[in-house]
Amino acid sequence: xxxxxxxxxxxxxxxxxxxxxxxxxxxxxxxxxxxxxxxxxxxxxxxxxxxxxxxxxxxxxxxxxxxxxxxxxxxxxxxxxxxxxxxxxxxxxxxxxxxxxxxxxxxxxxxxxxxxxxxxxxxxxxxxxxxxxxxxxxxxxxxxxxxxxxxxxxxxxxxxxxxxxxxxxxxxxxxxxxxxxxxxxxxxxxxxxxxxxxxxxxxxxxxxxxxxxxxxxxxxxxxxxxxxxxxxxxxxxxxxxxxxxxxxxxxxxxxxxxxxxxxxxxxxxxxxxxxxxxxxxxxxxxxxxxxxxxxxxxxxxxxxxxxxxxxxxxxxxxxxxxxxxxxxxxxxxxxxxxxxxxxxxxxxxxxxxxxxxxxxxxxxxxxxxxxxxxxxxxxxxxxxxxxxxxxxxxxxxxxxxxxxxxxxxxxxxxxxxxxxxxxxxxxxxxxxxxxxxxxxxxxxxxxxxxxxxxx
Amino acid sequence: xxxxxxxxxxxxxxxxxxxxxxxxxxxxxxxxxxxxxxxxxxxxxxxxxxxxxxxxxxxxxxxxxxxxxxxxxxxxxxxxxxxxxxxxxxxxxxxxxxxxxxxxxxxxxxxxxxxxxxxxxxxxxxxxxxxxxxxxxxxxxxxxxxxxxxxxxxxxxxxxxxxxxxxxxxxxxxxxxxxxxxxxxxxxxxxxxxxxxxxxxxxxxxxxxxxxxxxxxxxxxxxxxxxxxxxxxxxxxxxxxxxxxxxxxxxxxxxxxxxxxxxxxxxxxxxxxxxxxxxxxxxxxxxxxxxxxxxxxxxxxxxxxxxxxxxxxxxxxxxxxxxxxxxxxxxxxxxxxxxxxxxxxxxxxxxxxxxxxxxxxxxxxxxxxxxxxxxxxxxxxxxxxxxxxxxxxxxxxxxxxxxxxxxxxxxxxxxxxxxxxxxxxxxxxxxxxxxxxxxxxxxxxxxxxxxxxxx
Numbered sequence: 001x002x003x004x005x006x007x008x009x010x011x012x013x014x015x016x017x018x019x020x021x022x023x024x025x026x027x028x029x030x031x032x033x034x035x036x037x038x039x040x041x042x043x044x045x046x047x048x049x050x051x052x053x054x055x056x057x058x059x060x061x062x063x064x065x066x067x068x069x070x071x072x073x074x075x076x077x078x079x080x081x082x083x084x085x086x087x088x089x090x091x092x093x094x095x096x097x098x099x100x101x102x103x104x105x106x107x108x109x110x111x112x113x114x115x116x117x118x119x120x121x122x123x124x125x126x127x128x129x130x131x132x133x134x135x136x137x138x139x140x141x142x143x144x145x146x147x148x149x150x151x152x153x154x155x156x157x158x159x160x161x162x163x164x165x166x167x168x169x170x171x172x173x174x175x176x177x178x179x180x181x182x183x184x185x186x187x188x189x190x191x192x193x194x195x196x197x198x199x200x201x202x203x204x205x206x207x208x209x210x211x212x213x214x215x216x217x218x219x220x221x222x223x224x225x226x227x228x229x230x231x232x233x234x235x236x237x238x239x240x241x242x243x244x245x246x247x248x249x250x251x252x253x254x255x256x257x258x259x260x261x262x263x264x265x266x267x268x269x270x271x272x273x274x275x276x277x278x279x280x281x282x283x284x285x286x287x288x289x290x291x292x293x294x295x296x297x298x299x300x301x302x303x304x305x306x307x308x309x310x311x312x313x314x315x316x317x318x319x320x321x322x323x324x325x326x327x328x329x330x331x332x333x334x335x336x337x338x339x340x341x342x343x344x345x346x347x348x349x350x351x352x353x354x355x356x357x358x359x360x361x362x363x364x365x366x367x368x369x370x371x372x373x374x375x376x377x378x379x380x381x382x383x384x385x386x387x388x389x390x391x392x393x394x395x396x397x398x399x400x401x402x403x404x405x406x407x408x409x410x411x412x413x414x415x416x417x418x419x420x421x422x423x424x425x426x427x428x429x430x431x432x433x434x435x436x437x438x439x440x441x442x443x444x445x446x447x448x449x450x451x452x453x454x455x
Numbered sequence: 456x457x458x459x460x461x462x463x464x465x466x467x468x469x470x471x472x473x474x475x476x477x478x479x480x481x482x483x484x485x486x487x488x489x490x491x492x493x494x495x496x497x498x499x500x501x502x503x504x505x506x507x508x509x510x511x512x513x514x515x516x517x518x519x520x521x522x523x524x525x526x527x528x529x530x531x532x533x534x535x536x537x538x539x540x541x542x543x544x545x546x547x548x549x550x551x552x553x554x555x556x557x558x559x560x561x562x563x564x565x566x567x568x569x570x571x572x573x574x575x576x577x578x579x580x581x582x583x584x585x586x587x588x589x590x591x592x593x594x595x596x597x598x599x600x601x602x603x604x605x606x607x608x609x610x611x612x613x614x615x616x617x618x619x620x621x622x623x624x625x626x627x628x629x630x631x632x633x634x635x636x637x638x639x640x641x642x643x644x645x646x647x648x649x650x651x652x653x654x655x656x657x658x659x660x661x662x663x664x665x666x667x668x669x670x671x672x673x674x675x676x677x678x679x680x681x682x683x684x685x686x687x688x689x690x691x692x693x694x695x696x697x698x699x700x701x702x703x704x705x706x707x708x709x710x711x712x713x714x715x716x717x718x719x720x721x722x723x724x725x726x727x728x729x730x731x732x733x734x735x736x737x738x739x740x741x742x743x744x745x746x747x748x749x750x751x752x753x754x755x756x757x758x759x760x761x762x763x764x765x766x767x768x769x770x771x772x773x774x775x776x777x778x779x780x781x782x783x784x785x786x787x788x789x790x791x792x793x794x795x796x797x798x799x800x801x802x803x804x805x806x807x808x809x810x811x812x813x814x815x816x817x818x819x820x821x822x823x824x825x826x827x828x829x830x831x832x833x834x835x836x837x838x839x840x841x842x843x844x845x846x847x848x849x850x851x852x853x854x855x856x857x858x859x860x861x862x863x864x865x866x867x868x869x870x871x872x873x874x875x876x877x878x879x880x881x882x883x884x885x886x887x888x889x890x891x892x893x894x895x896x897x898x899x900x901x902x903x904x905x906x907x908x909x910x
Contacts, residue, residue: 006533110836172878381565423627
């Protein structure tokens with residue numbers, strides 16, 4: 001046991017006042033999203049009916065490295081930020097490693113994950129523009145929860161389409177969204193044409209994220225003063241999440257260290273980019289050599305096994321075409337508990353960075369992620385979200401490598417959320433009924449071959 | 456929206472290094488616990504087979520106002536302490552009150568409540584004495600969770616008897632305890648004579664807290680190197696919880712204010728005493744006039760409707776006789792969701808203080824507590840435990856009184872835990888299926904008349 005400092009905070013005055021837009025500093029800029037109808041590069045105004053205008057501009061901004069955080073958003077960040085940077089002495093001891101392990105604890109947000117960092121500005125920009133309603137989809141519910149609360153804060157009505165099977169099987173998250181005042185509708189529903197079409201054909205359809213996205217987008221497009229809000233993948237979402245890494249940078253300074261390795265779990269890229277980009281800036285501009293590891297599920301391995309090509313971000317093909325590492329938008333990921341990582345593609349920024357070898361992917365099996373989460377729970381007391389368990393597993397691999405080599409590396413990972421609403425998954429792990437899902441190289445190739453080349 | 460400071464923290468160096476033992480400063484000391492066999496005042500050694508020796512000494516210590524917190528415990532406190540003192544600007548705005556409302560956010564503890572503040576020292580003192588096993592009972596599971604984690608930290612084995620109906624109906628908390636490595640047994644069980652006796656008579660018995668306590672105590676007494684650990688009621692538990700109020704005192708100083716009213720919800724008294732006693736010290740010693748309000752459920756109103764007499768702390772009558780405000784140890788509280796407040800009596804310190812009018816009780820109905828929790832969730836983002844909802848309801852009553860009178864009082868309450876594992880209760884409230892449980896004056900008198908006068 002150590003008497004050295006365990007947790008590092010920033011004062012409210014020290015909390016960053018700008019987000020970091022890595023697009024401005026990238027040597028090779030991301031290729032442009034494409035309007036699938038015109039095959040022309042997307043302009044901000046092409047998306048004005050879908051997102052608040054300010055968000056559309058942020059999405060495509062390759063000029064400004066620093067974007068001011070509106071004062072109203074900074075005021076709300078104070079409700080839970082700075083989040084603690086924690087030296088994981090307990091985990092180090094359990095692993096008997098010479099590595100210094102730190103984690104940024106985003107699970108202390110009132111909604112239990114980093115998702116609120118982007119839900120707040122998205123709701124704020126909508127409010128500022130005179131929008132009255134926001135809508136989104138949610139699977140297990142982390143993103144829906146964050147948007148429900150953010151909408152309440154800024155006086156917007158929120159409508160969340162939740163995948164029907166989750167709506168029924170995970171009533172806790174639904175109740176949390178309703179406690180914040182959101183309208184939660186199981187999807188498919190009779191409230192949209194997309195939903196009606198499915199239910200007419202198949203009354204007992206249990207829903208999918210793809211359908212829920214379609215319903216939310218349809219509602220946004222057909223409702224006056226309503227916009228859609230995205231929980232990951234898009235560049236403006238990752239921009240907002242850089243508050244994580246910007247804080248961590250100042251906190252690491254207080255700890256007197258600088259990370260050799262930065263790790264985030266990877267679904268669409270917003271939490272990974274959030275913790276990584278502020279440090280990657282110093283690789284690009286100041287010759288630092290930090291490694292950046294995106295920990296993805298072995299059952300949905302777009303970074304380690306996907307291809308780089310233009311693809312849709314949704315199953316139905318409603319979104320612009322994005323240049324991304326993808327398994328194909330028709331890829332159906334296995335039903336792992338880390339629902340937030342079950343996405344076929346990577347955001348455009350991360351995809352370019354991976355192509356340029358500025359970062360690396362690491363695939364983690366479900367059982368390894370739960371084994372890591374259990375070790376972490378016992379050592380540090382916090383039960384991680386199944387998604388975050390992937391980052392922990394990657395950190396443990398690196399810490400064990402340090403033990404082998406005797407190197408005293410500094411490892412920083414993002415604890416993106418807690419797992420208190422996911423205890424059914426832990427229960428399954430503890431009772432031995434969880435298993436891994438393998439996806440073969442052949443399966444991936446076959447799936448990709450079925451896809452059109454859009455560009 | 457305000458740009459003023461929202462949250463107040465202490466540096467790790469500023470975290471208090473001693474607990475506050477109000478017994479030493481009380482004008483009228485608590486009357487002694489009585490050994491029911493001998494009818495003599497209890498001595499520390501009478502309890503050595505039940506609790507770690509250091510805890511037995513703390514229990515009866517009326518000499519020392521300040522007790523050093525062992526360095527090993529302080530090291531572990533750093534994992535989550537200081538907890539934030541939060542200015543509830545959102546709640547103030549929602550109530551349009553001139554009152555300044557602050558809350559101490561104990562929900563950020565890794566186990567989700569203040570219970571860890573005492574679980575850690577209890578496990579530590581056991582370890583130090585060479586004890587290898589600890590045991591306790593738990594209903595919904597807040598205390599069992601805290602002890603499971605604390606035992607893991609100090610390398611002890613933990614056995615938790617969980618009331619069978621909760622074990623089956625609330626698998627999330629059971630899974631949390633198991634994740635920390637505890638053995639969780641549904642009570643009644645075949646592992647004790649108390650359990651066997653019941654199951655032999657009634658195989659489908661669903662258990663009660665009283666039975667689970669009996670099983671845990673029996674296991675502790677019959678197992679070499681095993682001790683029982685108490686989650687509330689006892690004076691040494693409240694002593695450990697004073698870390699809450701001692702931190703809050705320093706944090707209020709940073710906020711430049713001093714509370715006119717301090718509020719805690721009330722089950723056995725440990726969280727109420729924890730936040731109150733360090734401030735009450737200044738009423739006793741320095742002429743301050745702060746009001747202290749213990750918010751208890753209207754369905755279990757020992758402070759507002761009970762009598763002061765010697766009574767047992769458990770249903771079966773295994774414990775020493777305690778001088779307490781009680782509804783009778785055979786009182787069966789209604790099945791409200793605030794399970795932690797379903798206790799028939801008050802600890803000996805609080806009972807003496809109430810008798811001496813140093814504090815007051817306030818009874819809150821279940822529906823009022825959930826209405827308060829919902830308002831708080833929307834205004835501050837944090838979903839409170841049903842227990843904490845009682846403190847919030849009391850704070851709201853006082854804040855509304857300030858609006859009436861125009862007074863700018865400073866109100867401080869303890870947010871003892873979050874409600875993320877209790878969303879089923881919120882679900883019921885939102886769907887209109889929750890109701891109040893009244894308990895009549897007559898019912899209470901009848902129950903008390905059935906009890907013997909033990910002393």
